[in-house]
Amino acid sequence: MAEVQIRRYEDEDDEDVKDLFTLGMSEHVPSSCLHVLKQPHTQMLLACVFCALLASSKSFLLPILAVTLLLAAGRQGVNYIFSQYIQTSLSLDLKNIRQTYLERPNSCFWVAESQGRVVGTVACLPAERNEGCLELKRMSVKHSHRGQGIAKALCRAVSDFARERGYPAVVLYTSIVQTDAQKLYEHMGYRKVREFVVPELMARITNFTLFEYRLDLQQPEN
Structure with a gap:
């Protein structure tokens, strides 16, 4: 395994950081589509469309085609939501990482570097x-x-930074489809303190839930 270095962000990391963020968020599209398919109202809609078209057309081809088109449209919808989130993030805090995270008090941005990447x-x-x-x-x-x-x-870098500055806790938000992230945070001592549905209409329809995690930090005794 190549040696990995955790260090603070530098300006020449900008393109790599944004590419990694974009790719990482795009990886959640398939699991998000599966989450939507598991929702009872989604299954009910597909079943109703299939049965209605089967009864009216007396053919399997039309209802199968209709359901396939609905599934394709649903995937495009999920793709669009993630694309919008990525673009919004790239135009807000990731537009100028140094200004957002390194020039403000009690903020920081780290990268893990391996073989210069x-x-x-x-x-x-x-x-x-x-x-x-x-x-x-x-x-x-x-x-x-x-x-x-x-x-x-990387998690330890944040918790150490928080302790050094006297913060009592670190909080974070992750989604219902990011199961690996949930396992990581719980392994690192975070506990789930709240869950809520994203307020946007499409998120409410698909029951897309966010989880809030909290890590309470013990301050060293003097």
Whole structure:
């Protein structure tokens, strides 16, 4: 295994970081499609369309074609939602990483570097919804480098940073389809404190749930 270095973000990492973020988010499309298919109202809709067309056309071809088109349309819808989120992120905090994470107090952005390439990222900044806490953001590890402890090292970078600055806890948000991330955070001592459905209409329809995790930090005794 090639040696991996966890270090602070540098300006020349910009393209690699954005590519890694885009690829990492795109990986969630298939699992999100599967999540939508598991919803009872989705299954009911597909079954109703199939049965109605089968009864009216007396042919299997038309209902099968209709259901196939609905599935394709659903995947395109999920693709669109993720594409919009990626573009929004690239135009907000990831547009100028140095300004967002390195020039503001109590914020930072780290990369994991292997053989001169960025293979992982994580960031943190003061939490907006949890006053007095630090929020972990932009955790991502390249698929080819997973299972090597990189994500754990990135998590520790954030918790150590928070302790050094006297924060009592680190919070983060992850989605229902990011099961590997949930296992990682729970292994690192985070506990799930809240779950809620994303307020956008499409997310409510598909029951797309977000989980809030919290890591309480013990401050060293003087």
